[in-house]
Amino acid sequence: MLETIKSTADFLREKINGSLPTVGIILGTGLGSLVDLIDNKQVIPYKEIPSFPESTVEGHSGNLIIGNIGPKRVICMQGRFHYYEGYDMKQVTFPVRVMRALGVDTLFVSNAAGGMNKEFKVGDVMIITDHINLFPENPLRGKNYNELGDRFPAMTEPYSKELIAKADAIGTEENIRLMHGVYVGTTGPTFETPAEYEYFRIIGGDAVGMSTVPEVIVAKHGGMRVFGVSVITDLGGKDITDVPTHEEVQKAAQVAQPVVVKLVGRLVAEC
């Protein structure tokens, strides 16, 4: 594994024009148009990158985009690898390993999520303050490479408190309503049953989705700071009869997107 990470990072180091990025961004649902804020863009399709899997899911493309947001050099994943697509945890998290090997020390992630918190409305933007890993597997299972991180990494501050405080300040300045909450990560691809949404609420979750947790675990293993945001695209619970669909999720995320892009764009530039 070390060799594969190193050779992919070497390939990108050669290929990247200008200085290497220090900020990584996973452009999940609701953050895609952040690419419009990137200056001096360099686009590298996943299929040209050795050992990179390819994105398969509708609505996600597969490119690394390198460039500048304000004073920061950023590397963005346009399209991520989901566990439900059949990738294993090592594949899902491989790009984060490569980013770390290139020198990235701060990771921004976004996703679409179903809201269980009764205060939430469709279109709300939730800053992820913590998560619950309900994937059947931890991406760190197996041999630990001390070069990459500790065998038993602490997860006491999975999402940077400093970045959350900064995001809240930007939210106040920009008049953006920001919710806070705990993200429950599950495999999907089924949306939840009413009883499952209820269960996730009872165990402490505010929103549920099918991504993010594996990448964040690996980022923390590598010693990175993380900031995560969810767009609430549907609501779930015992008394909610709305039937979520992929199209509805995409549409709701589209509506919230300008707000999320403004928030994350400023946060990246100022972090």
Ligand code: HPA
């Ligand atoms: N559940 C799981 N993942 C999701 C949901 C949901 O309700 N909405 C968007 N992604």
